[in-house]
Amino acid sequence: MSTPPVTAVESEAMLRALRLAGQGVRGANPLVGAVVLGADGAVLGEGYHRGAGTPHAEPAALADARSRGNDPRGATVVVTLEPCNHTGRTGPCSEALIEAGIARVVYAADDVNGAAAGGAHRLRGAGIDCVGGLEAARSRDLNDRWTAALAGIRPFVTLKSAQSLDGRVAARDGSSQWITGPEARADGHRIRALADAVLVGTGTVLADNPRLTARTDGAQDSQVARGGPRLRVVLGQGTVPDDAAIRGPGFLHLATRDVHLALGELYGRGVRHLMVEGGPRVASAFLRAGVVDELFSYVAPLILGDGAAAFPELGVTTLGEAERWRLDSAGGPAVQQLGADVRVHLRPPPSSPGRTSPTPA
Numbered sequence: 452m453s454t455p456p457v458t459a460v461e462s463e464a465m466l467r468a469l470r471l472a473g474q475g476v477r478g479a480n481p482l483v484g485a486v487v488l489g490a491d492g493a494v495l496g497e498g499y500h501r502g503a504g505t506p507h508a509e510p511a512a513l514a515d516a517r518s519r520g521n522d523p524r525g526a527t528v529v530v531t532l533e534p535c536n537h538t539g540r541t542g543p544c545s546e547a548l549i550e551a552g553i554a555r556v557v558y559a560a561d562d563v564n565g566a567a568a569g570g571a572h573r574l575r576g577a578g579i580d581c582v583g584g585l586e587a588a589r590s591r592d593l594n595d596r597w598t599a600a601l602a603g604i605r606p607f608v609t610l611k612s613a614q615s616l617d618g619r620v621a622a623r624d625g626s627s628q629w630i631t632g633p634e635a636r637a638d639g640h641r642i643r644a645l646a647d648a649v650l651v652g653t654g655t656v657l658a659d660n661p662r663l664t665a666r667t668d669g670a671q672d673s674q675v676a677r678g679g680p681r682l683r684v685v686l687g688q689g690t691v692p693d694d695a696a697i698r699g700p701g702f703l704h705l706a707t708r709d710v711h712l713a714l715g716e717l718y719g720r721g722v723r724h725l726m727v728e729g730g731p732r733v734a735s736a737f738l739r740a741g742v743v744d745e746l747f748s749y750v751a752p753l754i755l756g757d758g759a760a761a762f763p764e765l766g767v768t769t770l771g772e773a774e775r776w777r778l779d780s781a782g783g784p785a786v787q788q789l790g791a792d793v794r795v796h797l798r799p800p801p802s803s804p805g806r807t808s809p810t811p812a
């Protein structure tokens with residue numbers, strides 16, 4: 452593949468933009484970073500996308516430039532994804548760049564989201580010098596699971612579990628409240644707030660009677676300000692008790708064990724980011740289906756010795772069959788201490804095929 456015609460300063464700015472992109476949170480939207488360069492190569496502004504519903508990287512970088520007193524007219528914008536050309540939760544970035552008087556755009560990967568693509572064409576049509584392909588592989592790697600979700604026409608799936616040191620999510624008698632401490636649980640609520648929907652299986656409803664609301668009292672995070680998940684979903688053929696705490700506005704019972712069917716139904720209802728909170732059998736079903744895009748595993752300094760394993764029935768019989776996940780530092784350190792517990796953030800191996808064993812009947 453030929454190297455795109457860019458300057459050394461632009462190449463360096465792209466590496467900076469990729470690092471900025473990695474500060475965003477995973478979910479409905481891809482991770483994107485941007486740097487605004489003046490004619491002399493000085494950095495005028497920079498920014499990244501902080502998650503669905505917040506400004507895209509390019510407007511964030513332009514706003515940063517202006518807030519520093521730098522006029523972006525005539526500048527070059529270096530961005531990790533082709534500028535979008537559609538009005539989603541925010542306006543088209545192509546128009547923001549044109550209106551700002553940007554002279555040149557250097558981007559990494561093409562936008563594979565059909566609805567948003569076409570930004571480069573629009574920019575060129577407006578007379579802006581536009582070059583794509585710089586560090587495209589790195590940008591694609593950063594968003595490989597987001598792309599997989601898009602291709603599958605399904606929500607991006609975040610899996611969360613809270614386990615003991617020996618990988619148990621409940622004691623032998625089914626009790627699990629609480630394995631992790633308040634700091635870890637508060638972090639789980641913050642992640643709930645990022646998702647459009649939170650899902651558990653019928654077994655968890657019967658055992659825990661969860662509420663599944665995002666209780667983020669006092670959090671300053673702009674994501675949390677979105678107000679939390681619209682839907683609280685129960686998966687499984689069994690009944691949900693009439694007095695279950697999860698009932699109320701936003702409650703949905705999907706009376707199936709078919710993960711793909713459930714994802715299709717949720718996508719049809721506008722869910723682009725789903726958080727799965729277990730329990731273990733439902734978590735395993737999502738893992739087997741190969742649709743888990745990121746995992747938050749909260750590990751408490753507690754040894755239970757017995758009880759439900761976090762992810763049973765995966766079909767792994769020998770070490771070589773197990774998938775080795777990657778530490779994920781998007782949105783914060785991959786390994787983080789929260790009170791007495793540790794949070795590990797992971798993503799599946801590249802082009803994880805997923806397990807294809809059938810869903811138990």
Ligand SMILES: NC(=O)C1=CN([C@@H]2O[C@H](COP(=O)(O)OP(=O)(O)OC[C@H]3O[C@@H](n4cnc5c(N)ncnc54)[C@H](OP(=O)(O)O)[C@@H]3O)[C@@H](O)[C@H]2O)C=CC1
Nearest residue numbers: 613621627652653654655687688689708729730732733736
């Ligand atoms: N520490 C933690 O993070 C968590 C711990 N827990 C603990 O886990 C325990 C509950 O475990 P479990 O019963 O496994 O909970 P699940 O929430 O996984 O529920 C399992 C039930 O979900 C239904 N179901 C729906 N889809 C599938 C599928 N594809 N494959 C299999 N079953 C499916 C089945 O019931 P149906 O007949 O209705 O179809 C199944 O019996 C409790 O002790 C709870 O406290 C739970 C969540 C988190």
Ligand SMILES: Nc1c(N[C@@H]2O[C@H](COP(=O)(O)O)[C@@H](O)[C@H]2O)[nH]c(=O)[nH]c1=O
Nearest residue numbers: 613627629630631659661662663664728
């Ligand atoms: N036990 C356990 C968790 N359990 C998860 O939280 C759910 C309860 O949610 P809510 O009713 O909204 O407070 C429960 O059903 C299960 O999905 N989470 C954790 O962070 N740490 C824990 O130790």
